[in-house]
Amino acid sequence: MENPATSTPPPPLKRNSNxxxxxYGQLCDPRVPDxxxxxxxxxxFSGGIYRMKEHIGHLKGNVSACPMSSKEDQEKYTSTEHP
Structure with a gap:
């Protein structure tokens, strides 16, 4: 019989932010917030959630584009959130 405490994955790490x-992102290590x-x-990658948005939105310059993000995902981050 399997122990339910070990069969469910831990919740993804994220900062206390809305x-x-x-x-689309999670912290790699809670001691390293970026x-x-x-x-x-x-x-x-380093750079925090701002870099994550660039990665998902295929915004050039700082990080590579996410090969798995859909057009819908990309459109969320190509709006006025970024200069």
Whole structure:
């Protein structure tokens, strides 16, 4: 018989924030708040949730584009949130 406490994965780590970027990102380590992992492709990078939004939205310059983000995902972050 399987122990239910060990069969469910732990909740994803995220900062105490309502930022929509946490829909796609999670903290790699709670002690390093700027190290984030993409839930879609698994890429890890520094720069916090702002970089995550650039990654998902395919905004050029700081991070590579997420190969798994859909057009709908990208449109969330190509609006006025970024200069």
């Amino acid at each position: 930022d929509v970027g946490w829909e 190290k984030v992992r993409c839930r879609l492709c698994g890429k890890e």
